[in-house]
Amino acid sequence: MIHKTVDLRSDTVTQPTAAMRAAMLAAPLGDDVFGDDPSVNALQDKIAAMLGFEAALFMPTGTQSNLCAILAHCQRGDEYLVGQMAHCYRWEGGGAAVLGSVQPQPLNHQADGTLALADIEAAIKPDDAHFARTRLLALENTLGGKLLPFDYLQQATQLAKAKGLSRHLDGARLFNAAVAQAAQTGSDAFTEAARIAGCFDSVSVCFSKGLGAPIGSALCGSQGFIARAHRIRKMAGGGMRQAGMLAAAASHALDHHVERLAQDHALAQRLAGSLAGIEGVQVEVPQTNIVFVDLSGAAKAKSAGLLPHLAEQGIQATGLYRLRFVTHLDVDEAGIDQAAAAMRQFFKA
Numbered sequence: 483m484i485h486k487t488v489d490l491r492s493d494t495v496t497q498p499t500a501a502m503r504a505a506m507l508a509a510p511l512g513d514d515v516f517g518d519d520p521s522v523n524a525l526q527d528k529i530a531a532m533l534g535f536e537a538a539l540f541m542p543t544g545t546q547s548n549l550c551a552i553l554a555h556c557q558r559g560d561e562y563l564v565g566q567m568a569h570c571y572r573w574e575g576g577g578a579a580v581l582g583s584v585q586p587q588p589l590n591h592q593a594d595g596t597l598a599l600a601d602i603e604a605a606i607k608p609d610d611a612h613f614a615r616t617r618l619l620a621l622e623n624t625l626g627g628k629l630l631p632f633d634y635l636q637q638a639t640q641l642a643k644a645k646g647l648s649r650h651l652d653g654a655r656l657f658n659a660a661v662a663q664a665a666q667t668g669s670d671a672f673t674e675a676a677r678i679a680g681c682f683d684s685v686s687v688c689f690s691k692g693l694g695a696p697i698g699s700a701l702c703g704s705q706g707f708i709a710r711a712h713r714i715r716k717m718a719g720g721g722m723r724q725a726g727m728l729a730a731a732a733s734h735a736l737d738h739h740v741e742r743l744a745q746d747h748a749l750a751q752r753l754a755g756s757l758a759g760i761e762g763v764q765v766e767v768p769q770t771n772i773v774f775v776d777l778s779g780a781a782k783a784k785s786a787g788l789l790p791h792l793a794e795q796g797i798q799a800t801g802l803y804r805l806r807f808v809t810h811l812d813v814d815e816a817g818i819d820q821a822a823a824a825m826r827q828f829f830k831a
């Protein structure tokens with residue numbers, strides 16, 4: 483039987499839609515290093531206004547966006563408080579330390595993905611020559627597909643502010659968080675995205691994840707902060723020229739691909755539901771678009787053959803640290819059912 487390939491490795495694998503490609507081709511262009519690419523400027527104005535900030539900067543990647551944020555908030559010898567599993571600590575090659583001499587102070591996550599307020603408070607160093615200067619709290623939402631509770635965001639960022647720290651959000655999947663939060667509050671995703679962003683001094687958003695653009699992130703903050711980040715972006719090699727073609731894709735994604743993230747979340751629920759009850763297979767109920775699967779007992783013992791079996795059945799997934807399936811724009815119900823069937827077949831469930 484011929485299967486189509488269903489790529490569930492990440493929401494970064496999406497291909498630009500025909501409408502997005504048309505928007506890219508039609509984009510008016512300039513040289514953004516001279517600041518005169520109208521499509522880049524329009525995107526920056528749009529995302530800044532949408533999230534309630536004075537300014538924004540288009541970035542090639544989320545990694546560069548977080549790096550510029552940390553280096554714009556901190557000086558050499560400063561430190562940032564960050565979760566053990568946070569992207570801007572664990573998954574960015576140690577960039578803040580390597581390139582900025584900014585030391586991370588990682589904290590363990592609670593089961594819901596938050597950092598305990600008591601842990602944050604205890605990690606803030608006194609003003610003493612022995613210690614790095616604690617300057618920044620960096621949170622991530624969603625974190626591993628988890629929506630951080632809004633009350634918690636308010637409390638953690640108020641605590642940080644009271645202690646004189648800046649607050650940065652790695653919102654690579656901010657709009658997934660906003661869509662999930664909107665489902666709880668009955669509000670809309672744009673309102674919730676702005677409420678979440680409002681807790682922070684800076685926010686980084688990825689267009690290349692669930693929003694379905696081929697490339698790009700934006701860093702948002704005050705005018706002064708973005709001016710500092712702009713200098714660092716140039717230093718990091720992120721000054722791009724006719725980047726308007728990419729900005730146009732991001733802009734199209736903001737116009738057309740935000741509310742539809744709810745479909746990705748529904749597909750993740752569908753997959754989790756279909757995997758529930760397989761012996762030795764634990765599935766976390768997904769809050770957004772990422773399904774984590776843990777194996778135990780006999781299921782774990784045969785797990786070495788799982789990814790090759792899934793690949794044979796046309797299903798691509800990753801097991802870099804945990805088995806993970808991510809839903810996105812280019813997956814449909816049939817693809818999800820194909821993935822669930824391949825899993826059940828492997829575990830003979």
Ligand SMILES: *Cc1c(COP(=O)(O)O)cnc(C)c1O
Binds near residue numbers: 543545546548688
């Ligand atoms: C993907 C991601 C980033 C940055 O990714 P790039 O691949 O550098 O664009 C940052 N933070 C989180 C939480 C991410 O998921």
